[in-house]
Amino acid sequence: MEPISIKIIKQLKAAGHEAYWAGGCVRDILLGIKPKDYDIVTSAKPDEIEDILEKTIPIGKEFGVILALQDDHEFEVATFRSDSGYSDGRRPDAVEFTNAEEDAKRRDFTINAMFYDPTEDKIYDFVDGQKDLEAGLVRFIGEPEQRILEDHLRVLRAVRFKNVYDFQYHPDTYNAVKKYAEKITDISNERIRDELNKMIIDKKRVEAFNDMEDLGLLEIILPEIQELKGVAQPAHYHKEGDVYDHTMQALGSIPEGEPLSLYWAVLLHDVGKPDTFELEERIRFDGHAERSAEIAGPLLRRLRFSKNFTKKVQWLAEQHMSVYNVLDMPKATRIKWFLKPWFLELLELNKHDILGTDPADLSTYEEIKELYTKEVSELPDELPKLLSGKDIMEIKGIKPGPELGVMLEDLEDLQLEGTVTTREQALEWLNNYPEHD
Numbered sequence: 258m259e260p261i262s263i264k265i266i267k268q269l270k271a272a273g274h275e276a277y278w279a280g281g282c283v284r285d286i287l288l289g290i291k292p293k294d295y296d297i298v299t300s301a302k303p304d305e306i307e308d309i310l311e312k313t314i315p316i317g318k319e320f321g322v323i324l325a326l327q328d329d330h331e332f333e334v335a336t337f338r339s340d341s342g343y344s345d346g347r348r349p350d351a352v353e354f355t356n357a358e359e360d361a362k363r364r365d366f367t368i369n370a371m372f373y374d375p376t377e378d379k380i381y382d383f384v385d386g387q388k389d390l391e392a393g394l395v396r397f398i399g400e401p402e403q404r405i406l407e408d409h410l411r412v413l414r415a416v417r418f419k420n421v422y423d424f425q426y427h428p429d430t431y432n433a434v435k436k437y438a439e440k441i442t443d444i445s446n447e448r449i450r451d452e453l454n455k456m457i458i459d460k461k462r463v464e465a466f467n468d469m470e471d472l473g474l475l476e477i478i479l480p481e482i483q484e485l486k487g488v489a490q491p492a493h494y495h496k497e498g499d500v501y502d503h504t505m506q507a508l509g510s511i512p513e514g515e516p517l518s519l520y521w522a523v524l525l526h527d528v529g530k531p532d533t534f535e536l537e538e539r540i541r542f543d544g545h546a547e548r549s550a551e552i553a554g555p556l557l558r559r560l561r562f563s564k565n566f567t568k569k570v571q572w573l574a575e576q577h578m579s580v581y582n583v584l585d586m587p588k589a590t591r592i593k594w595f596l597k598p599w600f601l602e603l604l605e606l607n608k609h610d611i612l613g614t615d616p617a618d619l620s621t622y623e624e625i626k627e628l629y630t631k632e633v634s635e636l637p638d639e640l641p642k643l644l645s646g647k648d649i650m651e652i653k654g655i656k657p658g659p660e661l662g663v664m665l666e667d668l669e670d671l672q673l674e675g676t677v678t679t680r681e682q683a684l685e686w687l688n689n690y691p692e693h694d
Contacts, residue, residue, distance in 0.1 A: 261328050262295035263375050265310065269334075270376065272309045274301040275357060277372035277381060279335070284368050287380075287390055288422070297325075297334045298372060302354060306334050320352050339363050340407065358383045365404055365411050366418060366430075367396050393424040401433030409440035413452045413478075416468045420461040431472075438473040449478060450560040457520045463509040481528045481556055488531050491540045496615040500530045507613025518566060519602055522573035523609050525553040529574075550575035569599055573606050580607045583625060589670035592636070595629050604629070636673070643683035644668060652687055664690065 262278065269276035276299040282292035301309065303318045312326035313334075321336035337360040338352045357372060361383040364370040368390050372381040380387065389396050395418050397404040397411075405411050412434045419426055426434070441449065456465040466482070469475040476483040485501035497506050507523050529548025535541045550571040557567040580603055583591045594600060608622050649664055650656065668686070671677040677686055 259292075259295060259375075261330050262297060262332055265297055265325055265327055265332060265334065266374070266376060268309055269297075269299050269301055269306070272301065272305070274299050274305070274309075275337075276301070277357070277374050279372050280364070280369050283371045283373045283380070284386070284390065286373065287371070287387065295332060297332055298337055298357070298360060299334060300337055300356070302336055306336070310334070321354060357381055362398055363407075364398055365408070365414065367398055368394075368418070368422075368424075370398055389427070393422075394427045395419045395424050395430050396427035397430055397433065401429050402437065405433060405437045405440060409437075410444045410448050410452065412438055412441055412472075413444075413449065413469075413474060416465055416472065416474065417452055417456050420456065420465040420468065421459050423461060434474075435472050438477060441474060441477055446559055447561045450562065453478070453560070454517060457508075457524065458513065458515075458517060460513050462520070463505045466505060466508070479556070481552055482524065484531045485528065488534060489540060490530075493539075494614065497613065500527055503527065503613045505613075506615075507609045510609045510612035515605070516602065518569050518573070519605055519609075521557070522570045522577075522602070522606050523613075525549060525556065525570060526574045526577045526606060526610060528552045528556075546575055546578045549577075569602075572599060573603055576603055577606050577610060580604060580625065581621060584621075584628075587670075587674070588632070589673040591628075592632055592673045595633050600629075635675075641672075643672070643677065643680045644687065649687060652684075653690070 266276040266278075276297060278286075279296050279298040282295045285292045299306065303315070303321055303323055306323045306325070307313045307315070310323075310325050310327075314324040314326065316322055316324045316333075321338045323334045325332045325334045336354050337356050339355045339359045340352055340363050361370040361372065361381075364384075367384045367386040367388075369386075370382075370384045371386040373379070374381070384398050395415055397415075415426065415430055415434050418424065456462055459465070466475065469478065470483065470486070482501070482504070485504055486499060488500040490498075490500060490503060495503055497503055504524065504527055507526075508520065511520060511523060526549055527542075527545065529545040529550075529552055530542045532548050532552075533542045533545040535543065553571050553574050554567060557570060562570075583594050586594065597603075604622065604626060607625075608619065611617050611619055611622060646657070646661055646665060649661060653664075655661060664687075667690075668677065668683060671686065677683050
């Protein structure tokens with residue numbers, strides 16, 4: 258993508274305009290990170306951009322943003338602008354096309370407001386972004402309150418940038434985010450979800466959640482997680498601390514690159530504990546897995562996750578205490594569990610639940626995983642159809658109905674166990690099948 262984006266910059270410059278890479282890609286280049294995207298800013302007006310570049314889409318032309326299509330890649334090309342008025346706390350009420358310096362000063366953080374001309378290898382930094390980058394600081398440009406009031410999501414973005422890049426807050430940034438944390442309520446749940454997703458998959462996810470808790474954001478965005486603080490656990494089994502401590506330790510044990518659903522399932526697997534806390538012979542949380550699933554559903558729907566994603570995370574939370582049961586199941590029943598589409602992720606949830614506990618004992622997890630590998634590897638790609646429903650009805654003289662379904666399921670169980678492997682054995686089994694009145 259890099260050479261292609263340079264091609265666009267050269268086209269704009271050849272037409273007599275300034276054109277640079279902007280924002281995140283410049284920050285990442287200076288940090289030695291390969292950028293995921295290359296956004297371009299230019300002195301060319303939207304109409305001029307459309308005239309100069311061959312294929313464009315006016316995705317935000319009123320804000321000076323044009324999508325350029327080049328060699329099967331997409332690039333945002335934006336005209337230098339300054340903004341005025343943010344009555345909805347997200348979009349400017351009006352924009353004025355201006356110069357590079359004014360464009361830089363209307364952005365959020367100094368580390369995101371630098372420009373770079375790759376054709377001349379020159380940085381344009383009007384806000385001391387390089388200085389903050391070297392110091393490892395997240396600092397609002399200009400007056401923090403004004404930046405936050407322009408886009409309320411910036412209180413959450415500050416947390417993400419600080420932790421993803423392992424930086425610190427400038428004191429003015431920290432104080433402003435803490436003061437205006439409640440502004441996040443004016444932001445759409447979809448935008449909040451996207452920021453949370455970026456944080457939860459990052460290696461510094463626990464630090465990000467602790468920051469949100471400290472700044473007052475967690476109780477607003479995810480009150481269900483805030484409520485885990487101070488919920489005691491049986492000290493003999495949970496030397497790590499309360500339910501919040503356990504959840505954060507479990508969440509932090511997940512490596513990067515796992516499915517998004519696993520991070521959310523680990524985060525939510527014990528959200529039912531505050532509602533099920535009881536002190537009997539010891540602290541107990543009977544039924545907390547089911548309660549966690551009940552709480553997870555509305556939470557994920559509130560954040561506008563898809564139905565399938567929500568269903569999966571709920572199932573993982575609900576079943577996270579059931580995974581040990583496979584050791585006591587008949588082989589056929591156990592294999593059916595092994596073949597459930599989300600079983601391996603459930604097993605991983607179990608592992609991180611254990612790793613969130615002090616002391617942690619993974620011996621049972623290892624036993625189940627070894628058993629899974631052995632029994633699933635022995636299965637054929639597809640069970641042979643030894644008897645059809647028609648065969649059974651003709652031999653036993655029965656009609657379609659529940660009885661037939663039970664018989665077919667019983668036969669499948671015997672095949673999964675390896676007890677019945679041929680048609681002859683299946684016929685023998687069927688002839689000895691108990692009659693029902």
